[in-house]
Amino acid sequence: MIAVFTKYKQAFILGLQSNLVYRWNFLARGVFSLLHLVAAFILWGAIFTIKPTIGGFNLAQTITYFITLIILQFFIGAFNEDFQISEEIRNGLINQFILKPINYYLYRFSVFIAARLVSGALVLIPLIIILPWIGNYLALPHELWRYVYAMPAMVMAAIIQFTIAYCFGMLSFWFLDIQGFVILSFAIETALGGQTFPLDLMPKAIFHIAQFLPFFYQMYFPAAIITGRIGPELIVQGFIIQAFWVLFLLIAAQLLWIRGLKRHTAVGG
Amino acid sequence: MNYFKIWLAGARYSLARTLMFRGDFFIWSMVELLWMGVNLLLVAVIYQHTPSIAGWTEYEMVILVGTGMLVQRLLMGFFWTNLFELGRNVRTGAFDFFLSQPGHPLFMASTRKLDPDGLANSFVALGVVIFAVHKLNLHPSFIDIVAYGLVILAGLAIHYSILVLTMALSFWLTSTSGIEGTYFALTEFSRLPRGAFNGFARLVFVWILPLVVVSNTPSEILLHGFKFSWALSLIGLAILWLTLAIFVFNRGLKRYASASS
Numbered sequence: 001m002i003a004v005f006t007k008y009k010q011a012f013i014l015g016l017q018s019n020l021v022y023r024w025n026f027l028a029r030g031v032f033s034l035l036h037l038v039a040a041f042i043l044w045g046a047i048f049t050i051k052p053t054i055g056g057f058n059l060a061q062t063i064t065y066f067i068t069l070i071i072l073q074f075f076i077g078a079f080n081e082d083f084q085i086s087e088e089i090r091n092g093l094i095n096q097f098i099l100k101p102i103n104y105y106l107y108r109f110s111v112f113i114a115a116r117l118v119s120g121a122l123v124l125i126p127l128i129i130i131l132p133w134i135g136n137y138l139a140l141p142h143e144l145w146r147y148v149y150a151m152p153a154m155v156m157a158a159i160i161q162f163t164i165a166y167c168f169g170m171l172s173f174w175f176l177d178i179q180g181f182v183i184l185s186f187a188i189e190t191a192l193g194g195q196t197f198p199l200d201l202m203p204k205a206i207f208h209i210a211q212f213l214p215f216f217y218q219m220y221f222p223a224a225i226i227t228g229r230i231g232p233e234l235i236v237q238g239f240i241i242q243a244f245w246v247l248f249l250l251i252a253a254q255l256l257w258i259r260g261l262k263r264h265t266a267v268g269g
Numbered sequence: 270m271n272y273f274k275i276w277l278a279g280a281r282y283s284l285a286r287t288l289m290f291r292g293d294f295f296i297w298s299m300v301e302l303l304w305m306g307v308n309l310l311l312v313a314v315i316y317q318h319t320p321s322i323a324g325w326t327e328y329e330m331v332i333l334v335g336t337g338m339l340v341q342r343l344l345m346g347f348f349w350t351n352l353f354e355l356g357r358n359v360r361t362g363a364f365d366f367f368l369s370q371p372g373h374p375l376f377m378a379s380t381r382k383l384d385p386d387g388l389a390n391s392f393v394a395l396g397v398v399i400f401a402v403h404k405l406n407l408h409p410s411f412i413d414i415v416a417y418g419l420v421i422l423a424g425l426a427i428h429y430s431i432l433v434l435t436m437a438l439s440f441w442l443t444s445t446s447g448i449e450g451t452y453f454a455l456t457e458f459s460r461l462p463r464g465a466f467n468g469f470a471r472l473v474f475v476w477i478l479p480l481v482v483v484s485n486t487p488s489e490i491l492l493h494g495f496k497f498s499w500a501l502s503l504i505g506l507a508i509l510w511l512t513l514a515i516f517v518f519n520r521g522l523k524r525y526a527s528a529s530s
Contacts, residue, residue, distance in 0.1 A: 035454040038470065039461065046323040046465035047315060054318045180296035187303040196311045201318060 008110040015114030030123040033070045040066045055201045060139040065198050065227045072223055075120035076158035078165035085169025086178050112162045141228035153222040156242045160218045163249040173260030194220030200229050217242040276380050283383035297386040305338050323464035328401040335397035337459045337484035340424045342394050346387030351379045352432050356439040362527045375518050409491050416495040417487050423507035424483035430514035440521030459484040479506050
């Protein structure tokens with residue numbers, strides 16, 4: 001057991017080092033997301049000029065939602081893991097994993113955690129710098145239980161995010177170019193994951209359907225727990241559905257890996 | 270005329286390529302269609318809760334978003350892949366290829382490929398605009414429609430210039446991967462009404478970077494009729510930005526030292 005842990009700890013440390021190389025890249029991405037925040041601020045600022053609350057929340061609470069999303073994205077979101085995995089499959093780097101007693105999923109997941117720790121820490125820098133300006137718009141609820149529940153929701157959200165990316169990477173066993181699929185799903189994830197608007201603003205019926213989709217749990221669910229957009233009555237149900245999707249995606253990932261390897265031919269020496 | 274012939278040859282090649290990879294064409298068309306859907310969904314959801322944003326009603330906003338999408342799809346269709354590859358080519362030295370061609374390197378590098386999926390979706394975007402015009406019961410005159418087309422072209426020139434300026438950075442910087450993200454981050458502002466911008470944001474996004482004007486001016490022509498001064502200022506801005514882009518590109522070109530192998 002400890003040997004297994006040490007094995008993936010090495011992968012984690014490796015991931016930490018290789019991602020620190022890209023620190024400027026992550027920092028630049030952090031600054032881009034601030035542009036996104038500015039756009040959200042302008043749009044929602046204009047919307048709130050004629051109404052004090054929308055969907056039961058005021059401007060500060062809505063802006064807090066978007067700030068929370070940005071932080072979550074850098075801590076638990078999948079960035080380009082799908083392309084990295086696709087690269088490794090296409091140029092044969094995965095061949096070494098077939099021969100060694102290393103689980104490719106766990107290896108990639110260890111690297112993913114390391115990468116998110118680096119990017120998460122880096123996005124805090126621009127956010128802290130602009131804190132004097134956005135400080136007035138931070139309105140987080142004071143209930144302690146929200147932060148306690150947010151933890152497992154974030155962990156499962158990270159697994160969902162990573163495993164979806166992993167599955168897309170696996171498609172490289174069948175397709176030459178996965179970019180189209182990735183951006184296609186990115187559009188769906190952006191809308192149904194709550195990136196463009198808080199999902200609770202959708203008509204009740206659609207919001208209800210969205211609750212059963214995996215996208216709901218990869219970003220919106222933890223964000224809504226933290227920012228008070230989901231009440232205690234939805235939390236238990238949420239955790240059950242989220243756990244179901246975690247399990248479902250893990251099985252799908254494993255199946256794709258087994259199936260994919262059957263098609264895979266390791267060429268060269 | 271000569272340039273048109275070169276462009277036509279490139280276009281023919283791109284169409285033949287698309288016919289070869291029909292699956293790709295289908296997927297990329299779906300990608301763009303879905304992204305437009307995401308933008309429209311945002312409008313639909315917000316107007317469930319409010320009657321207007323900065324004075325724009327729901328279908329007025331659809332015209333604005335549709336117009337913004339139209340300019341962006343045209344950019345995607347005609348120039349995106351080329352300019353996206355420009356950054357990579359400068360780094361790898363593959364840019365040499367364009368220097369040896371019969372035309373200005375910027376023209377050659379930005380018109381080599383067409384993306385039929387982007388062009389197909391520009392019709393969808395136009396359809397969205399026409400749908401909203403119909404819903405609002407607007408009857409733009411012939412002059413309004415011609416003016417709309419002209420300012421869309423001016424807007425395309427401005428978007429193109431901003432993208433060229435972004436990608437031309439690769440002449441100075443060694444790694445520009447992800448730099449195209451700047452463009453996407455900025456286009457988010459082009460879907461917002463001018464009136465929503467105040468103070469510093471107004472200065473930056475309306476005056477310094479004319480992205481907001483690019484989508485707002487054509488929409489206002491459809492909504493309130495053609496005003497000579499609006500159209501003229503947008504065309505003036507387009508010329509200004511295009512000149513700047515060509516200037517910076519040429520300066521960058523002088524720095525280009527190819528890559529040794």
